[in-house]
Amino acid sequence: GQYRHVTLDGPGTRKGNSGQPWRDVNPTTKGRHWELPPDRALPDWFKHPEGYSKMSVQERLDVLDLAGLIYWPPRGHVPQYKRYLHVAEGNPIQDVVTDIGPISSHAAERLGYPTQKPIALLERIVKASSNEGDIVLDPFCGCGTTITAAQKLNRKWIGIDITHLAINLIKYRLDDMFSLKPKKDFKVVGEPEALSGAKQLASENRYQFQWWSLSLINARPYGDKKKGADTGIDGYLYFSDEKKAYKRAIVQVKSGNVGVKDIRDLGHVIDREDSEIGLFITLEPPTKPMITEAASKGLYSSKYWNKEYPRIQILTIEELLSGKQPNIPAKLPAHKKAEKVETNEQHELLE
Numbered sequence: 001g002q003y004r005h006v007t008l009d010g011p012g013t014r015k016g017n018s019g020q021p022w023r024d025v026n027p028t029t030k031g032r033h034w035e036l037p038p039d040r041a042l043p044d045w046f047k048h049p050e051g052y053s054k055m056s057v058q059e060r061l062d063v064l065d066l067a068g069l070i071y072w073p074p075r076g077h078v079p080q081y082k083r084y085l086h087v088a089e090g091n092p093i094q095d096v097v098t099d100i101g102p103i104s105s106h107a108a109e110r111l112g113y114p115t116q117k118p119i120a121l122l123e124r125i126v127k128a129s130s131n132e133g134d135i136v137l138d139p140f141c142g143c144g145t146t147i148t149a150a151q152k153l154n155r156k157w158i159g160i161d162i163t164h165l166a167i168n169l170i171k172y173r174l175d176d177m178f179s180l181k182p183k184k185d186f187k188v189v190g191e192p193e194a195l196s197g198a199k200q201l202a203s204e205n206r207y208q209f210q211w212w213s214l215s216l217i218n219a220r221p222y223g224d225k226k227k228g229a230d231t232g233i234d235g236y237l238y239f240s241d242e243k244k245a246y247k248r249a250i251v252q253v254k255s256g257n258v259g260v261k262d263i264r265d266l267g268h269v270i271d272r273e274d275s276e277i278g279l280f281i282t283l284e285p286p287t288k289p290m291i292t293e294a295a296s297k298g299l300y301s302s303k304y305w306n307k308e309y310p311r312i313q314i315l316t317i318e319e320l321l322s323g324k325q326p327n328i329p330a331k332l333p334a335h336k337k338a339e340k341v342e343t344n345e346q347h348e349l350l351e
Helices: 057-066 119-129 145-152 164-178 195-204 206-216 260-272 288-296 317-321
Strands: 003-007 009-011 032-034 080-084 135-138 156-160 186-189 235-242 245-254 278-282 299-302 307-310 312-316 347-350
Touching: 032 057, 119 145, 135 145, 145 156, 145 164, 164 186, 164 206, 195 206, 195 317, 206 245, 206 278, 206 317, 245 260, 260 278, 260 288, 260 312, 278 317, 288 312, 307 312, 312 317
Parallel strands: 135 156, 156 347, 186 347, 245 278, 278 312
Antiparallel strands: 003 080, 009 032, 235 245, 299 307
């Protein structure tokens, strides 16, 4: 096992032979004496020989040396004791955590969620407060660090969050880390599953509708739409079209009445942003003039894939709920990958 060298002498003087030489070696300086390790510092395989407690300090040192517990440095003559790691008492965990740092901007586990906590911290909390098979509830689960910690440690879990942005990230994270799929391995309660639910969400909160709509194509939201001027961009969908490079499609989401002007505006945005493809997600069916205007924007030709793609594509919520996806080159993940973990447990996720 692992061990460290520990001094065999201590300050002060004692009556008796503890201050006398051992094998012609004196304690290092005047006023010091041999200080034998306490029994709790001895490895469990060391058995006291008969009469050990009545031996002199020098005789006990001989026994420890014969047992291989004394280190003699190649230079110098001051022996040291081999204290093994597994017998060290250590310090109890405190309620102020200083040994787990925050997630840096370059950390491998960073997913881009602003309040993400280190999974090592949540694993410690879950271990300290539950046993395998217990249920862990996180009522403000954010990007799902508590959920992934519970899953990794064989706990059942329930996560709740108010935003579809967070729920989409958690679904992606569970798939990436554990190959867990919604409706198959866990339930998502509260997400629209039909057009009627999508319309209700749009009427209640158009920003939540926007984030949910982006999740249907795994697009990344563009900032916080509740702040600043409207840029005509609701999200980005990244795709690979060159070796070791990526491009991005502009995504717009509309929950109300739409017309041909919206398609013209999207065309201006993709020209302004120098983007090859624009995706228009609409709750209402497109009109014929909208379809004609989209087609007039032409095709994007990919030399790498040797294929052409419509520069403006109109996708209805009904189509997306039926499984349709944008026609673009190889789509890239909206978030960084998380470390893969194998497990087969099934759980619930509430939204």
